[in-house]
Amino acid sequence: MKLFYKKTLIVIFTLLLITSYFSIYINGFNYKLDKKLKSKLQINHQDQVIKRDFFEINNFNTEKSSYRYQIQKLAQVDTGHGAMNDVFVQGELAFSTNAGGGLIIFNITDFTNPVIIGQYDDDHEISEENLWLTESAYTDGISVRGEVAYLADGFNGLVILNVSIPTQPVKIGHYLNEYINVQNIFVQEDFLYYRGTDKVYILNINNPSQPFLAGVIDYSYIPTMDIRDFYVQGDYAFLCAHDFIIIDISDSTNPIEIARLENATGVKLTIADDFAYLLSNERLEIINISNVYSPYSISLLSLPEITYFIQSICISNTTVYVAGYSEIISIDVTNKSAPVKNGLLANLGYSWKKLSVQSNTLDEQQNPEIVFCADYNQGFLTINFSNPADPVLLSVTDMGTKAAAVFVDEQYVYLCTRHASPWRPTIFEIISWTETSVPKLIGSYQVNKSISDVYVKEDIAYLSTYGDGLEILNLSNPSEPKKIMSYDYGSDWGYKLYFDDTRDLVVLANLGAGYAIIDVSTPTNPILLSEGNPWFMHVSNVFIDGDILFLTDSQYYGGFGIIDISNPSSPQPISSTGLSESVFSITIKDRLAYLSTDVTPLYIYDVSNLSKPQKLGRCYTGWWFPGHSLCVNNSVAYVARDVNGLLAIDVSNPRKPKLLATYRDNYAGLSFDVDVYNNYIFLADGWDGLEILELVPPVISRQQLLLFSILPSMSGGVLVAVIVILQLIKKKEEEDPK
Template identity: 25%
Template sequence: MIFLRMILLILWGLSLIRADDLNLIEVNRWAAGPCYVAITDGDTLAFVGNGSAVDVLSIRHVNAPQLVGRVRVPEGIPVDLAYQNGILYVLRKTNGLLIVDVSDLQQPQVLGTFDVGGDPNHLAVQGNYVYLTYTDQDLYVVDVSQPTNPFYVAQLYLPGNGGGLFLQDSLAYVACFSAGLNLVDISEPTNPSLIATIDTYGAAWDVYVQDGIAYMADDTGVEVIDVSNPAAPDSLQRLGLTGEVRAIVGNGSDRLFVAAKQAGIHEIDMSNPREIHLARSYEKIAAYNVWRQQSHLYVASYNQGMHILETAYLDSIQHMAHYETGAGAADIAVTDRYLYVAGYENGLYVVDLAATPFPQTVGRFPSHDATVSVDVEGNLLFLSDQVGFLRQLDVTNPAQPTEIGFFDYGQQISSYHVQIGQKYVYSCAGYNGWFAVDKYGTGELQAVMHWSMGVDVQESFVRNDTLALLAAGFGGMYLLNVADTSQVVTLSHFTVPDIYVTDIFAEGHYAYVNNRDSLYIIDISDSTQPVVVGRYFAGNYINDIVVRDGLAYLACSYNGLLVLDVSDPANPQPVAQFSDNIDEVTAVAVQGNRVYLSDYLAGVYILEWTTTGIESPTPQTVRQFRLLPNYPNPFNPTTTIAYHLPRSSRVELAVLNLLGQKIRTLVSAWQPAGRHQAVWDGRDDAGQPVASGVYLYRLRSGSETQTRKMLLLK
């Protein structure tokens, strides 16, 4: 942190480096999130969605897949994938198409992006064109002949929300949920046309076509449709199935394999398309998507990861292998070597940060219910399950965390947060109050302190085993004297109108407390009379607070990480932000020059401090043209817009109204490669304030353009 103090001294005292040049860049990522999709390259590689990443597995030994590469996906969860000639096409939830060169698995290169907004569902590749379906009832055709510059060539309005699609020769078969099956002529990709539509019994999620017959996954079964005459599709039969049918694939012969969310995999005999029937099922896993290579099925199972099944046996479908992804990250703790992640229903993850080329999970411990909080000191670790238990683990061997003690709150009491103190371990149990247990006990631990005032205690910060600060939801903040374990004394209570406190931290004479989306800095030098000395509106709900060396790190829900200079508590100022998060950020930890930020769906981002002038981006960062979400959003009256340039070029950053009319040019200049940002003050080019409402901001560089939305709310 001495390095950071030197930088800030230059910023404040000498004014040689602007504050907006101080950056946090992502240097690595531990991926742990839902698996929506898994595919193969048709040979020895599998590509598996894992939260905000695509993990590349060697499947030479299909019963023991090995992680050999990882694509860090910016700004989106992979919901569909396609592979062709060394290029991976990634469809991201809410952020469109990402094109990645994976010919070198150690250094995957982002080549290009395409996005029209909205919520994309599926993609398919044929030749130089990618076909995308969206829930806004559109089919988009994108020319990817130059992967670094994909561009839109056609858009076709569909009568229903676009779902799964199957391409065969000059036809696209599109599952359109409430609008059944849509047949589209794509003989001219730049001018697709709708040929016919046929309704299905249930919501049409996916489609597979073979020998002039379309097989529809329609939520509660499989519908068989004769499409030999594309202009007049005809329904032949329907087979009802259990478990929310979502995806379908065939073996090119006489079998269909159907993914059902709650019922696993159904194998269908389709040797006679007019009389298909259920042959057998494998119901031990969840199934959100399915891919077939030879006799093997690769099943995307959401928070269960990816399963590989063998269908060659005559008696039953056999489980071959399981590749675990995750269920997101609720909380984190870090040491010099290891990262400890509270992973909800997937329990505790122990992650080796020294592993190369990316952090590796080396140990696991199951949850009793859902693991929501973790703290570690040396080889002693405590974790909190959401309902009922505080667990004490020995992590001397990180590969085999061992339970050595537990504390049972009883009566199915909810628990939230855990902190290891000097002698005791402190845990919060909502309306059942706050507990302290002996740090060095074993077996069934006993409470040495308990405090309850009928308020919702969600987090605590205890200093020197003497002063406890409690975040009590609508009850505000309580300060307790806990020096005498036989008598907890309430020293003071802090509240303001409409308060809701869930996170708290203390350093020096100050407490740092969230009130929803605002940070309060409170002087607690007199613990009987806390006084607010500073406040900062973060623009989004603050889920976690850490303060180190005059910097406050705020995990701001969907807006990512915000870092404030709080050396002057009365005047907190932003110095850096990281807003490339995929979903809601849940916790932050600081260790040396690195910052760890957990994301509900993505895993953990590993960030490092740098300045624009000395940044050494990773290959993925260098190749990416990216316009980031503005911060804060909504805003009044100013907001910051950041963007990445893969190369030096002339740039225009402009603000537009919803009619596409330019109202303010923020940047029009030649700029070097790297990260840049600009501030909009809510005024037009004439200097006049604009009205409240939704505005667009557009970045242009050469042939590349990206546009996002922001909300000015006065």
């Protein structure tokens, strides 16, 4: 009997320990929740599950918070469709593909005023595992046959749409070849062809809703093979690579090379009748292909007018159109043996260009030759080449800009949005956010430079611009910003800036040119006080804390430097610290330095001893992307990390920063800059525009609250039971001493 009681006692004590543990854990949880989360953050107390606009934290090589935070979208200002990649014209419609925007359909009845009438953007999975795929999943090519459009959607594969109602494109098919970037598609009858580096894939699209792989033109066995372009006509595929190659594709399952013209090197290609037009970066070569088994070159035409690289070629009747980086040339090929350049439209801005030609009728008296151009930077261009000697640019349809830099005060969001590279004119926008859920555009100012950073003080905006120093604007009337002046002090760059409020100093990070300190106490008369680069850094960002200037180095083995600027005209270097990573952003708070690199989202250093900073901790996720911007608010660091999105990191314990949440709600989003004001997060999110966000702490459900209240009571109940049982055992032993 005594053995029974002893076993019972052991079990009861075990239960007591378990319930006590849960009680302590839950009380600790509630205490931490009260201590850490009772801030100005708005907590959603609804019992229902919140619909989240983020993806879960998983598979990270880092210490994570035990709480499940959320980053929730409150409002968005979308600033653009995306950079144009390709265009295809059919009748009165132009179909364009856009980086960060899928398919755009224009009505081009009026060439001088194309109108967007339809749009389609395929869903792209967003997860930590496929970030590099999502980054490259921009729609690259387009082909349309009748009522069906075929989109080369990068790593998202081939997307097939019914466009019989152009205002409402409907997806009817999808083909995905894992890890193959679908680009440069060509459609002929029941087959679609698309290019890889050393292969051309052949799909059977007899049933557009169920495409399948029918064959492959495979040159992967040649290590140096690079298929740059291709064209299909009849039973033959024509490839331009180091040589001009002809493939018999009459049997799609067994393509066979039948001819090769050696050293006919090209980057772009088109075919018309019995002739191939092959473009290199220096010339146009015309090849006779009337006998596909024996092609031969019949003429060469030098193209010195082309700047940088050949971008595109197309042909209409007897005119070939060639696009360079900033020009379009028309070439009369009536005489194939002696082609003649007969028109040039220059100064179109430096950017990638794709051409399409469609003869249309403006009225009964005219039959103009219209060239349509997808310009990666400027948008959708229409050009009249009816008179080749005097081509006329009819229209430019701007496809919008991507949000790149943001600054916030109590009333306005100051947003810098710029066009795609390489030539990036910027729009500076002033947006009222007094009604958080309905931000309103108040005014804007276009700068024909690329703005990289912004700061506003007392109705004066200071803008750093790539290669052009400082731009200063008067915002006293926010609906009509006025330029005060441009200050170009001779440096090559104006990459990032920091504004010292106490002394009215602007410090510019100038990449390889180092840093510059400018006195702007009189905005109409900036004065360069000093510049330098004591450690030969690639200065990517700057921050001032009192009399101390901090620099970040984005070189491959970068780090950060510390300089005494108590006399800004004579800065004195103090120390430099190497991280062996490219450092892109920095902020200082309470003698702690927070840094973000291309490898690690967050480092924390103690800089109390300026001569010898000490590393305290880091948050490492395993994903390598540049941390363009970071800020710290209420013990949370926010890092804008390009395609990796926005990261929120708990820094309440600098030695053990913990990842709270990540946010990327659309594959077009590229997080470039972040600012926080009154616990609202403002994210410059690339082609996804400006987003106003909020960090939402965990929500405790009724079930959890019930459990929290029951377990401590259970602990007390078990204790009472133990006492009663002990008394019974004692009484039993007194009655039965044996």
